[in-house]
Amino acid sequence: MINTEKNSITSMQFIFIISGIQISVAVLSLPRKLAEAAGTDGLLALPLGYLLNLLCGYIIIMVMRKSSEKSLYDTLSKTMGAWVAKGFSLLLAFYFLHLMYDGLVRAILIVKTWLMPNTQGYVLMILLLFPAYKIALGGPRILGRYAELVTVISCWLPFVYLFTLKYAHWLNLLPLFKDGFLPVLTAVKATIYPSLGIIAVFILYPYLQKKEKAVSALVISNSITMSVYIFITTICFIYYSPHESTVFNDPIISILKTIEFRFIERIEIPFISFYLFVFSLVWIPCMYIASFCISQVFGLSDHRFPLRALVIVLAIGTFFYLPTYNQSDKIELWLARFGFCIEYILPSLLLVYLTLYKRFHRRAAS
Amino acid sequence: MRRTTIYVCAILAAASIFASACSDQLYLENAATPLALGMDLDKNDKFHFYGTVPVFSKNIKKKSQEIAGTAESLRQSRSFQDAQTAGTIQGRNYQVILLGRRLLQQEDWFAMLDVLFRDARNTITDRMIAVDGQVKDVIYLNPPDQPLMPILLRGMVDTKTKRSETYSTTAQELHRQFFDKGVTPYIAEIKITNKQVQLKGSALLNAKGKYAMSLNAQETVLLSILQKQADPGFSMSYRIPGKPLKGPFETDMLSFTGGKLKTKIKSGYENGRFTFDIHIKTKIGLSEHLFPVNVAQDAKKLEKQASALMEKQIEGLIQKMQKHRLDPIGLGVYARAKQYKQYIKVEEDWPEAFSHAVVNIKVELSIAAMGPVK
Numbered sequence: 128m129i130n131t132e133k134n135s136i137t138s139m140q141f142i143f144i145i146s147g148i149q150i151s152v153a154v155l156s157l158p159r160k161l162a163e164a165a166g167t168d169g170l171l172a173l174p175l176g177y178l179l180n181l182l183c184g185y186i187i188i189m190v191m192r193k194s195s196e197k198s199l200y201d202t203l204s205k206t207m208g209a210w211v212a213k214g215f216s217l218l219l220a221f222y223f224l225h226l227m228y229d230g231l232v233r234a235i236l237i238v239k240t241w242l243m244p245n246t247q248g249y250v251l252m253i254l255l256l257f258p259a260y261k262i263a264l265g266g267p268r269i270l271g272r273y274a275e276l277v278t279v280i281s282c283w284l285p286f287v288y289l290f291t292l293k294y295a296h297w298l299n300l301l302p303l304f305k306d307g308f309l310p311v312l313t314a315v316k317a318t319i320y321p322s323l324g325i326i327a328v329f330i331l332y333p334y335l336q337k338k339e340k341a342v343s344a345l346v347i348s349n350s351i352t353m354s355v356y357i358f359i360t361t362i363c364f365i366y367y368s369p370h371e372s373t374v375f376n377d378p379i380i381s382i383l384k385t386i387e388f389r390f391i392e393r394i395e396i397p398f399i400s401f402y403l404f405v406f407s408l409v410w411i412p413c414m415y416i417a418s419f420c421i422s423q424v425f426g427l428s429d430h431r432f433p434l435r436a437l438v439i440v441l442a443i444g445t446f447f448y449l450p451t452y453n454q455s456d457k458i459e460l461w462l463a464r465f466g467f468c469i470e471y472i473l474p475s476l477l478l479v480y481l482t483l484y485k486r487f488h489r490r491a492a493s
Numbered sequence: 494m495r496r497t498t499i500y501v502c503a504i505l506a507a508a509s510i511f512a513s514a515c516s517d518q519l520y521l522e523n524a525a526t527p528l529a530l531g532m533d534l535d536k537n538d539k540f541h542f543y544g545t546v547p548v549f550s551k552n553i554k555k556k557s558q559e560i561a562g563t564a565e566s567l568r569q570s571r572s573f574q575d576a577q578t579a580g581t582i583q584g585r586n587y588q589v590i591l592l593g594r595r596l597l598q599q600e601d602w603f604a605m606l607d608v609l610f611r612d613a614r615n616t617i618t619d620r621m622i623a624v625d626g627q628v629k630d631v632i633y634l635n636p637p638d639q640p641l642m643p644i645l646l647r648g649m650v651d652t653k654t655k656r657s658e659t660y661s662t663t664a665q666e667l668h669r670q671f672f673d674k675g676v677t678p679y680i681a682e683i684k685i686t687n688k689q690v691q692l693k694g695s696a697l698l699n700a701k702g703k704y705a706m707s708l709n710a711q712e713t714v715l716l717s718i719l720q721k722q723a724d725p726g727f728s729m730s731y732r733i734p735g736k737p738l739k740g741p742f743e744t745d746m747l748s749f750t751g752g753k754l755k756t757k758i759k760s761g762y763e764n765g766r767f768t769f770d771i772h773i774k775t776k777i778g779l780s781e782h783l784f785p786v787n788v789a790q791d792a793k794k795l796e797k798q799a800s801a802l803m804e805k806q807i808e809g810l811i812q813k814m815q816k817h818r819l820d821p822i823g824l825g826v827y828a829r830a831k832q833y834k835q836y837i838k839v840e841e842d843w844p845e846a847f848s849h850a851v852v853n854i855k856v857e858l859s860i861a862a863m864g865p866v867k
Contacts, residue, residue, distance in 0.1 A: 241613045243517040257502075294666070296823075301830035305837075368673030369829075384617050385665045393585070393616060435498070 133268075135336045138344045140271025143278045144331065145348040147408025148226070148324030150355055152233040155377040157356060158363035160317035162372035165310035167300055167364050170357065172311050176318030177353040179471075184325050184345040186474045191332040191341070193481040198333045200423050206484050213424050219329065220420035222469050224437075226323060227413035229462050231255065231441070232455050234406040240452075241380065241399050248449035253442050259407065260438045263415040264431065267334045270412050277404045284405070285355070287398070288362045290386045295365040319471075320463040321356060324409070325349075326470045330416050376452075414438075525580035527560070528643035530619070531628035532567075532605065533593030539563050540605075542570055543591070543632040545642055546578055557641050559632050568608040584612065587619040588647040590664065592680075593628040597696070597704035603671055609664050617665040620650045623696040623704065625684040634685065642690075649692055650681045657717035657727045658710040660695050671702065674840050675825020679716070682707055697819050700844050705817040708810075715807050718754055718773060719822045727751045728780065731802040733795075736784040744783040747799065752776040752861065760827045762835045767850040769824050773803075778862035788863040800856040807854045815852075818844040824852075 136144075161169025194202035204212035235251045243251070262273050304311065328345065335341055363378045366385075375381040383395040391397075418433035427433070450458060531543030544560040560577040564570030574582045596602050609615045624631055631642065639645050654661040659681040662670070670678040682696040694709040695716070708716060711730070717723035728750050736745035754775045761768040777799070779788065786795060814821065825843040828836040839846035 244614075245517045296826065298826050298830040302833045305833050366669075368669050368676075370674065371669055371672035374672065385663065387618055 134266045134334055136267050136271040136331065136334050137336055138340050140268075140275055141331060141335055141341075141344050142348040142351070143274035144271060144408075144412055145324060145327060145345065146351045146355075147274050147277065147405075148327055148412055149322055149348075149352045150405065151409035152230050152237075152406050153321035153323070153409075154356065154359060155233075155237070155379045157317070157321050158360045158378045159373055159375060160320075161314050161360060162364070162369070164314035164317050166305065167369050167372075168303065168305060168311050169314040169317065170300070170360050170364060171303065172314035172318055173353060173357050173360065175311070175315050176322060177349060179315070179318075180322045180325065180349050180353075181346060183471050183474065184328070184349060185342065186478055187325060187328045188332075188341050188345060190474050190477045190481060191328065193478065193485065199329050202481075206481070216420045216423040218469070219326070220417045220424065222326070222465060223413040223417040223420065225458075225462050225465060227410045227417060228441075229455070229458050230406060230409035230413065232450050232458065234403060234410075235445075235449065236452055236455055237377065237380070237399065237406075238403070241395060249442065249446040252445040252449075255403075255407070255410075256438050256442055259411045259414055260434065262411050263418070263434055266415070266430075267331060270415055273411065274408060277408055281401065281405055284398075284401070285358060287386065287394070288359070288382070291362060291366050291382055294385070296368070297365055299365055299367075299369055300361070316463075318356075319467055320459060322349075322352070323462070323466040323470060326474070327412060327416060330419060519581075519583070523580045524583050525575075525578040526583050526586040527574075528586060528588045528641065529591060529632070529646070530567075530584075530587050530589075531591040531593070531624075531632050532596055532602075533591075533624075533628040534595040534599070535563075538595075538599075540565065540596075541628070542567060542574070543628055544574060544582075545632060546582075547641060555635070557635070561629070561632070566605060566608075568612075584609070584615040587616050588643040589650070590619045590621050591628045591631060591646075592621065592623050594623070594625055594704065595627070597623055597698065597702070600699075600701040600703045603667070603702045606664060610668065617668075618663045620647055621662050621664060621667050621680045622646060622650060623680050623682040625682055625693060625696075625707070630685050631683070631690065634688065634690065636688065636690075645690065646683065649683075649690070653692055653710075654681075655724060655726075657714045657723040658694065659692055659713055660717075671700075673823070673826065674700075674843055675820070675827075675829050675836075676823035677819045677821050677844055678702065679821040697814070697817070697821050699818060705819055706813065712806075712810055715803070715810055716821060718751075718756060719771065719807070721754070721756050723751070723754055725751060725753045729803070731799060733782075733784070733798055733802075742783065746781070746783045747779070747795070748781045749777040749799065749858075749860075750780050752778070758824070758827055760824070760831045762832045763851075767824075767828055767832065767835070767846060769827065769850060769852045770855070771807075771852065772855045772857070773807075774857045775859075776861035777858050779860060779864055788860065788867070792860045796858050796860055800858045803858070804854050804856045807856070808852075811852050811854070815848040815850070818848050820844050820847045824850070 161172060165172060191199065200212050200216055203215055231252065234255065235248050238251055239246065239248065262269055325345070328341070332338070332341060359379060363372060363382060366382055367375070367378065372378060380395055380399060383398050384393065386394055388394060414434065414437065415430065418430040418437055421433040422430045525546045527544035527546045529543075529545040533541045533543070535541055541561065541563050546558045546560060548556055548558050558578065560574055562570060562573050564573060571582060609617055609619075634642065650659055650661045653659045660679055662678070662680045667678055667680065670676055677700050678698040679695050680698070682693040684691050684693045693707060694713045696707050697705050699705045714723060714727045714729060717727070728748060730746055730748040732743060732745045733747050734745070738744055752775050754773065757772040759770040788795070820843065824847060825836070829840075836843075
């Protein structure tokens with residue numbers, strides 16, 4: 128069912144796909160959410176979230192190591208039965224659809240607010256879906272190459288933010304732990320939504336060329352994500368005054384408006400257009416993974432048909448209904464809860480089950 | 494089969510794109526982009542807006558068109574603004590925002606600028622400039638020997654900011670200053686004298702935005718030094734006491750150019766009051782002294798005299814600011830960073846707490862160069 132040889136991905140591609148799903152649209156509102164939870168201390172929650180992610184990533188890799196079959200789906204159908212495996216795939220499909228829809232809607236709303244307020248949402252949706260469909264159709268290897276390409280062409284983005292350092296107020300960051308440790312812990316909650324996406328390992332692991340390097344690859348991808356988050360959050364906190372950080376919906380974009388060059392005014396316009404590449408790293412892999420999971424549920428030979436159906440439903444659906452900003456915030460809130468269960472709790476349960484099953488099975492065999 | 498689906502999709506997409514995707518396009522001929530926005534109150538406290546729109550046409554001698562009117566708010570007035578020009582008004586290119594004195598005498602006028610931040614297509618790097626007088630006079634001035642008013646003002650403010658003689662406070666920066674409870678806002682100030690626009694220095698506003706006091710160029714330099722914003726190359730002049738005056742000339746004048754500044758600010762809390770020790774250290778180059786002095790011998794004495802004069806002026810400045818309940822230096826930010834427990838109790842009314850604070854100033858100038866003449 129899976130042709131892993133033809134579609135294998137390198138560790139580098141694996142790293143960039145995972146980081147891409149994590150960063151994408153979530154980075155935009157992260158500084159505001161951290162500031163809402165703990166003021167400038169929100170920055171300190173990021174390393175804690177990082178440790179949590181490393182633990183969760185390690186558990187996910189352990190689950191994949193324990194599953195002796197080619198893919199997790201095969202292992203589950205062997206140990207728990209076909210119907211449980213199908214249910215599991217359906218759950219994953221729902222989750223990735225949720226992740227994808229959230230990313231798409233956010234991107235469209237941002238384009239509508241900042242670039243083209245009078246253009247219809249469904250037009251933007253169709254324009255975004257075209258390249259997404261073509262890339263998702265290609266499978267993991269094409270996804271990996273796309274992620275690599277986007278990373279390479281967008282690695283200059285952080286440097287532009289250095290221009291705001293001219294107006295930096297480093298004292299805004301002090302004092303650390305101003306209201307004790309508790310607000311920092313509550314701010315860890317805000318780091319969950321921007322960390323979602325590690326679970327894609329469940330699907331991508333079988334395609335990975337060097338499976339023994341999976342752990343280090345995951346550590347690297349989480350480190351990339353976290354360093355981007357720490358960088359961006361620091362920039363926002365030293366630029367905006369502490370009570371101001373919570374005022375801007377997407378501080379990452381708002382801060383761009385304040386950068387002035389001699390040759391271009393309002394650099395946020397080319398920036399947001401370029402950012403669409405970065406945003407696309409969430410919905411394109413998720414689109415592939417969701418349609419792949421659906422094809423497993425229905426026992427189809429490949430993911431083409433579900434993908435087509437998905438694209439058409441999305442295009443037509445957006446014509447009738449596009450969530451508003453507030454609704455998109457709600458979607459995000461639910462996604463954070465859903466994601467916490469799927470990414471942080473479910474893998475641990477699976478690991479416990481698989482370990483117990485193996486021990487039991489071996490004893491029964493001997 | 495696969496190819497046909499793609500074709501069908503492509504045709505559908507092309508149709509939908511051509512049908513409606515370009516609803517955001519705007520021809521330059523249909524746009525009027527005001528470069529300046531003015532806000533003021535008239536005698537009856539009615540809100541007035543002003544704008545200067547550049548006119549691009551060979552046959553028209555006057556290069557700009559002025560629009561004006563009364564309104565309840567800026568965006569509400571848009572149709573009225575549109576009605577005065579050939580194109581539709583776009584707020585995407587404001588260079589300066591002028592604030593009349595009468596408007597600044599009110600509190601909470603900053604809320605009127607909400608549209609700048611809420612409509613994502615508006616610029617927020619417009620320079621905020623206070624007008625000592627009426628905005629009307631500046632907008633309708635149109636001197637024949639100068640560039641368009643907004644360009645003139647923008648250039649005036651930006652270049653003088655490099656010399657630390659005023660502030661090119663942008664709308665976003667003003668937003669930050671209003672939201673930061675440990676600092677009070679400061680903006681550039683201009684005045685019309687003899688039908689000429691003149692830069693006065695800077696205007697200090699209180700925490701709610703009400704005009705409190707003005708600073709001249711030299712005082713603004715001192716404030717920039719305290720804020721650690723002054724770039725090397727700022728210039729100061731003092732009259733050295735005890736030097737002889739000859740004729741109508743003030744020959745006791747000493748001017749110097751400052752080098753890279755080392756400003757250290759230490760904060761503390763003693764007996765219910767905040768204390769700040771500010772230590773300013775820099776190397777200066779003499780740029781003129783109208784009295785004879787042997788720099789090689791008397792450098793130390795001159796350094797001391799200049800330092801003492803500067804210290805005295807800064808102390809006077811700080812006393813004035815404390816009297817007006819102002820903290821444009823942002824000492825509140827230092828108090829927040831270092832004395833958080835005490836600061837958080839007075840955060841809501843920091844300027845009041847600052848007015849009771851003890852501020853010690855120490856200036857240390859050292860002469861590094863005397864110029865090519867002895």
